[in-house]
Amino acid sequence: MHSSPDEYEVWPGSPAPLGAHWDGTGTNFALWSAGAHAVDLCLFDDGTEHRLRLRENTHQVWHGRLPGVGPGQRYGYRVHGGWDPSSGLRHNPAKLLLDPYARAVDGDQALHPALFGFRYEGGEGPDPRDSAPYVPRGVVVHDSFPWDGDRSPTTPWSDTVIYEVHLKGATIRHPDVPPALRGTYAGLAHPAFIEHLQSLGVTAVELLPVHHFVSEPHLLRRGLSNYWGYNTLGYFAPHAAYSSSGTAGQQVTEFKAMVKSLHAAGIEVVLDVVYNHTAEGDHTGPTLSFKGIDNGGYYRLREGDPSRYQDYTGCGNTLDVRRPQVLALLMDSLRYWVTEMHVDGFRFDLAAALARSLHDVDRLSAFFDVIHQDPVVSRVKLIAEPWDVGPGGYQVGNFPPLWTEWNGQYRDTVRDVWSSARVGVRDLAYRLTGSSDLYRSDGRRPFASVNFVTAHDGFPLADLVTYERKLNEANGEDNRDGESHNRNWNCGVEGPTDDPQVTALRARQVRNHLATLLLSTGVPMLTAGDELGRTQGGNNNAYCQDNEVSWLDWADVDEDLRAFVARLVRLRRDSPVLRQEAFFEGHELPDTGGTRDLAWFAPGGAQLDTAGWFDTGLQTIGMYLDGRGIRHRDQRGRPVQDDSYLVQLHAGAEPVTVHLPGAPWADGYEFVVSTEWSTGAPPRPAVVAPGPIEVPPRCVWLLRVLRRP
Template sequence: MSSAAEQEAVAAERATGDGRPAVVVNGARPAPPVPTVPVRPGRPTPLGARFRTGPDGVAGTNFALWAGGAEGVELCLFDERGRESRARLTELTHGIWHGFVPGVLPGRRYGYRVHGRWDPWTGARWNPAKLLLDPYARAVDDPAGNDFGGLPPEVYGHVRDWPEQHVADTVRDDRDSAPFVPKGVVVHDDDDWADDRRPKTPWADSVIYELHVRGFTMRHPGVPEELRGTYAGLAHPAAIEHLVKLGVTAVELLPVHQFAHEDHLLRRGLRNHWGYNSVGYFAPHAAYAASGTAGQQVGEFKRMVRALHAAGIEVILDVVYNHTAEAGELGPTLSLKGIDNRGYYRLQPDARRYADYTGCGNTLHVVQPHVLRLITDSLRYWVTEMGVDGFRFDLAAALARSMHDVDMLSPFLAVIAQDPVLRRVKLIAEPWDVGSGGYQVGAFPPLWTEWNDRYRDAVRDFWRHALPDVREMGYRLSGSSDLYAWGGRRPYASVNFVTAHDGFTLRDLVSYDRKHNEANGEGNRDGTNDNRSWNCGAEGETDDGDVRALRRRQLRNLLTTLLLSTGVPMLVAGDEMGRTQRGNNNAYCQDNEIGWVDWSLRDDPEWRPLLELTSRLIALRHRHPVLRRRSFFSGRAHSADGLRDLAWFTPHGREMTEGDWYAPAASLGMYLSGRDIPGRDEEGAPVVDDSFLAVLHAGPDPVDFVLPGAPWAERYEVVVDTAREEQDAAPAVVHRAGAPVAVPGRSVLLLRVLP
């Protein structure tokens, strides 16, 4: 709008009857007539764009869109030069607008314009000037990547530069957004996955590796440059080789649904790197495709999954169904907001505003049947047609809200529990959101596992010698029975982690006392201040050899603790070889060397021993079922000699009493018995394993730890000693039971009971 004449407003009486006008602004020049295309009635199901051949032999595509409150829907088709043609959908079945367009073949780009009232005060935000992405689009073509140094004003349903900011979102913008927004792509893929063999690793045997598709391979020297940062790059043998040697059983991919970049990042010359800003729940993110964005990304993603499956590695997706990239009332109009704002989003009693349980401006209204259908259709699609093996649900508590409160009998959880496809895959909850009552660790029902932040905090505090006693560590090391031993849940309900994508890397956890997020451009105000970290005597990188050696030892302690704990361990890509983000604990916008894995560390003499120890510990875990139990410890004697499946010891070699749990302590001995492990092996025989004693000592000074005698053991063999840089550099050491063993300060000693 460049003049007062161009800002001419047309006021209409609002349906609410409070006398305030709904303002509509037409700042656009009259557009030339748009060609129309013939359309047949088509079918209301399945939703989305489906290429097919009709009974009369005519090939074309059926389009179906749920827009329950709309007054009209136009399908917009775009040719290779971006020229638009339209087909008005006249068939309406149960809120679904549908039509079959002959001659529309795979690879064709499309979107929708949806007509209806513009009345933000009642939550109505229809604006046919805005091209909308099909929520069911299986591929998205977004060649510009929304990279304009800021989102252009045309992508907003309201006039961003309206002078009265307090009503800015109520003034409709009639400028065409089609040149600036992503478009759906018609895809035809009848792959039946007949040649795929899913690994199907039991939960108790799983070791999860969280990685970013782009960040994992951007600096990998073994991946061809043209494939780095793509699905094809992750599928490359050089990338998979690292995962296989490490021994992980599953990769958990940071979001790969099509996502958008936030305006405030683009204006600062940054981009959303992590991808927690979804806009298309069926489409693999186009920017991660090496082969093209006109549908090729679908096949490339599938080939990546096949390659990982062939290596015995499952694929878990981190999914963001709690909110979308459209943000709040001041956010862009890209899809759901323009299709049916009131139907898709939770609104406040003042319907102009959005209920925000996510901290991202909006929350999907999962209680609505069509929203629940969108999510479950998406999940089933990724399992049955894209080959994935499970999901980690970002801010899962927001999905479990019924009207307002988190409800473990909510429609979302009930539907998942009875769905014949979804109840069979791996389901991981991030069991909290930012709303009132949103912290739900330990509360999700059977079938679900959970990110256990209680584990993260306890282990961090123990190794920085900040726990008042060892009660918390006892629970966390043995499977967190205080959180999960109910309703038939098992120890693998706890996904144990010390670090995740959100926060410090493992190396930064022992190198920084404070976050250093200046590169994010927010004055270091973003990111948590509760890091529970310790820099070992110097802030950041240092040439002090003693500090560096202590940090490496602390990394060995943290990784050893994680991989010896009962539950499902989760590692973060690069932690096994000392990756750093230079103290940034919120690198969501760092699509650069800060956020990418540094593969030079793999061959660095300083960090290679850490990688070797990690692989060794994972292999040890795979060999010994006592380290990956399928049921909780009982703590009771199972034989006449009084030997129990789990016992705890003080440095004096005696079993801990109740008073010992409450006393200040820096040391803890955990005995795991391999006798009579619950369950049967593949041949039906009782499971029998070695027994182990793990000694964890977080104090700065050495301690003499007396090894428990009969009935626990007669001799012990040292398997892991984190005081040593090289675990295989010395011959095996054997100690007699009842003898004191010198345990250096800040170290872990894992001993195997000898027959």
């Protein structure tokens, strides 16, 4: 490491690859900027900044190699160029800029007027104050992590059970994780947490954003911070605050160790990624990286007024994926996380914003084309959040093959049913069986549907059945933020209560939602904490609550609920008929006496007729799944067969008598799961004959079909 600016040499270096790369004797620095007039590389040693002009510019990439500079070096850029916001130009060399390709980040953002490229207090021209003391820097990284023996579980989609979890919130209060590791990559990899995942039977963790992010100035002014992390600044760097060591650059090694530990436990790692916007916000936001490097090159500016940003994300700006350099950034980042960090897939936040060629969402956009032909990214799990906030942005069911989607229609339908909305059972039938109305026409399979009833955004499940009104005052926005229409029901009392009947009903409603989810065809996604009974006290937008509101509370765990979830996941794993790879046909099966692979029964015992399908008041339905009619085959090409089941679902407020179908459908039934019971397990073996039986109010039964030899 050099100690004097006179000792630094800047060799021409290479324009590729972008970022800072150590070759064993020196580091090559390369930064793309089409609009820059000059670029200064800034090195930081013991608080001293050394500014070095990069003299080489090849194909709009400014580059230089510094012999003797190596791992651990902190650095940033200052970009000289035009300042004319009305034309989209926001270059300001007073602002230290983070390298978009930085592999690690050191330091945090501190609220100060110098963060802003314009004069925050008013006035003409660029702000002259130096932002370096208030912004993070990149770190040169060289990591030789021992990946020997690492093997991705590569779980088939049809066998996948996703667990959406916040990396810090998962273990920050876990008593069996050492205090120094809580809330970190190492904490998530600790045996105490991995054993919890294994006991549930989940096959993949979907981590809320772990790309390096910062908090919005408006949150910092209120004494809050961005907890969820949907405010990305560095697309190659693991979030520094999640490292247990606190050493710059060490977060890369710790992240890799976490992935390796999860893989060893049979668990895939999926990252929630935010390529639709960045942490720099709108025209009033800070200048931290892209905005000062090449504002018009990275962002979609408004036609007719390039001083403002086209905002399809609700976050102030939208990255312009139509531009080759931005698309390259996205793809370089994705490939890096797969090849170097060994992750198994991605969930794309507000993915519709990435697919807008002009203003409309375009199934033929460059974004899809590049991902589909990429030999690395096309082979991992790809999940779209298929909407954004722009016109025509709700695109559930419209992403092309290779993609799975967060199925917002599944969430809405299941919530409506259990909140006693008069919606009938027609849409519910589609959702229970993989949403063929959304995914079949273009050749996709049922696992294109990621089914969920809750997610990080909104009420946790315990609150969904406890509150009808959001309580978001702690967010500092006068309760204006968060969804107001949650399609939920509080079981007759708003908020916590000591009434044992209401408490028991709420517990059953939680089990009803979870049973519906885990007995549906498609890919189920559990939200971390729902299996523990976690509450946010009525806050349904806890994005800025980095505290006990959001963290998992391991001291107050509903053990019966945890056992209920584990029981259902285990049943799903052991029962191919509950996780089919192909859509049901509804055809009669040969040699069965007239049964079908899928049949629907009205309460009276007859198959549901047209009038029943369109009866919005119907709240009871039986779904018959014949395990002899599974259409997929095993690895050796042999037909797969399974037990047959009847799922009896009753969402009404009063008991109902249903007629369980007899021959040829069944000679009897065995209770396997009922949401009447706190763990789902019957108190004793229970076999019932076909015919009339009373179903309790608001209940789900899973009955195994019995047949005489």
